[in-house]
Amino acid sequence: MKTKIDIAVIGLGVMGANMALNLAERRFSIAAFDTNEARRLDTAKRHQALSAAALTTVASLSELIDQLATPRCIILSVPAGSIVDIICRDLLAAGLQQDDIVVDTGNSQWRDSIDRAQTYAGKFNFFTCAISGGEMGARFGPSLMPSGDKKVWQQLKPIWQAMAAKVNPVTGTEIVRSQVEHPLPEGEPCAEYIGPIGSGHFVKMVHNGIEYADMQMIAEIVQFMRQILTMSAVEVGAVFRRWNKGKLQSYLIEITADILLTVDPKTGQPLVDVIMDQASQKGTGNWTAREALVLGVPATAITASVFARCLSTQKTIRQIAAVQLTGPIISTDDKTLWIDKLADALYCSKICSYAQGFELMSAAEKEHNWTLDYISIAKIWRGGCVIRAHFLDDISKAYQTEPELLNLMLAERFTDSLAKGQLSWREVLAKAIMQGMPMPAISAAISYYDCYREADSSASLIQAMRDYFGGHTYLRKDRDSRQSFHYDWHFGSGEQTAEH
Incomplete structure (x- = not known):
């Protein structure tokens, strides 16, 4: 037989x-x-x-x-x-x-x-x-x-x-x-x-959302080096080769170096400079952004990366706007002052994008009654996949230390890194803004970080406005959170207990 x-x-x-x-x-x-x-x-x-x-x-x-x-x-x-x-x-x-x-x-x-x-x-x-x-x-x-x-x-x-x-x-x-x-x-x-x-494909979808953010952030850092620091592709590639031996080690950092060091045989220019600046997508980043909206998860860096790709495809209107829309006069700066700051900015932004991905998986776990093992997920992403990086070993150890971790940023190893790197992170973004250079993913990442640091936010005014024009009620900081209130903004009868 x-x-x-x-x-x-x-x-x-x-x-x-x-x-x-x-x-x-x-x-x-x-x-x-x-x-x-x-x-x-x-x-x-x-x-x-x-x-x-x-x-x-x-x-x-x-x-x-x-x-x-x-x-x-x-x-x-x-x-x-x-x-x-x-x-x-x-x-x-x-x-x-x-x-x-x-x-x-x-x-x-x-x-x-x-x-x-x-x-x-x-x-x-x-x-x-x-x-x-x-x-x-x-x-x-x-x-x-x-x-x-x-x-x-x-x-x-x-x-x-x-x-x-x-x-x-x-x-x-x-x-x-x-x-x-x-x-x-x-x-x-x-x-x-x-x-x-379905849970495996959800986790892969989140992986791809993080991948979008990782790629966009790397591209923003490279653009800063090329545009503001006037570094050549070869110089930037050499920096990325060096970064790949440290805390930023990852497959995407590795291939960025390879890409920047590749010469177009037809023109003799860096190959990246002759590739059309239009980044396409197959849809998984879009799916991640949608799921974040459905579940109410602030995956801001991930969604900013999806929209950045959408903007990249608007090549014709960007060429018109580049002539008609006024921006600041770009001045160059000494690269030696910025390389380490850029590394910190990229690392801090990376922490936030992964925090958003894991926050999204946590929300899905609750919504769909799954039991997800974040230690295992981080471990299986350490090899084989596009976002593979030694950084994921740090994530798995963070969850081993604190299985009920509320947010990846709150793990001690990442809290310390964010504290040490935040000044450089802010300086890089401020410099980019003053130079008129967009950093949509990195700016979204630092806003995510700062929003979580804000114990009392501006949302109280937003909720008051909602109550003012729509009678949507509000909670009070000094009362039981199960009780809602409505203020009579129009006829002077004051605050009333809202009926449920």
Whole structure:
């Protein structure tokens, strides 16, 4: 009898093909399917160069179903949307059984995952796993955020933790791997169960929101260096290389240095200077901003980063406005006075953007009755994903020290960093404002910090206005918070106890 295959991968695009090769290298036999024959052939060719378990390409879903060991494990790596449901229905028609597992690893909207689990309940086990790390992550180890039935997770756990990125348990840093090698590195896997169906994709959505903020803040700091300090791309790249060895160490800092040091072969200019200044988006930052509004979470730096991308696409009107709208005369400054201050400003802003992301997850946990492990979430983001950074090890330790932490800014290690860096942070933003240089994400981050420092805010006036024109009532600082009041602003009868 022919030996049955361990896992199927459907969709052999960039992510699917690389996941299939990753799993084969980890000694799981693979059945790989794509409607595009060229993709099947390319994946098979790449597999031939590996010392790995068998990878068989199949031309139909019925052939795939027949070759898999039961209960079947099928990974979908297809675009989010209706194609997921089309494949699920086709798999059922091909003979998928009730105990079989289908894992959606695409960039699905988390609510869609909940709906699908309900739709396919009793027909097969629909499970989801959000994945971050792009092409290299999929091939050599991504960050994985699985969610669904916990019993299904126990079946998937050995596969997922084998495929995931690995982190050195002593240093908390990623064991970087970018080529085929044996023996394969081992360490703490960046894959752990998140919670009920949909929660994994929610956490990945927040990851992407933080990613938007991280990228925008880095871009603002680079713009300050280039515009106000008149530094060349090479000079800025060298600073980022140095920063990547300290507290700012991260994948995004690393690639920023690489980008700035890359020369366009056609013009001899820095490549970044010939790339159109229009940043596109696929929608996950937008989703994060919407969820923050729905849940009433002030994710200001994240939403400012989303809007900054929207503004970047308004290239034509920006070119017109640059001529017609008056700004200050830009003066240059000594770079030696500012480099350390810029590092502090970026680090402080980074703390705030992560605080906003974790605050959003906390609100969702309460709203949807999830139980999220923030220590595990921070740990699985230390490797494989786009926001990977040693900073995340500090976050996991903060939650280990104080599991009921109200806000990441209130962890002692971050409170101290914010206190030490806040003057430089303010000086950088003030300088940018006086020079007419926008820093939407960094300014939103420091406003978030200052709003939380304000024990008595201006919101009392806003609530008084609401009561004045709309009779919306208010609470009093000196009375029971369960009792509302209304003041008769118009007819002179004074304050009245509001009826509920």
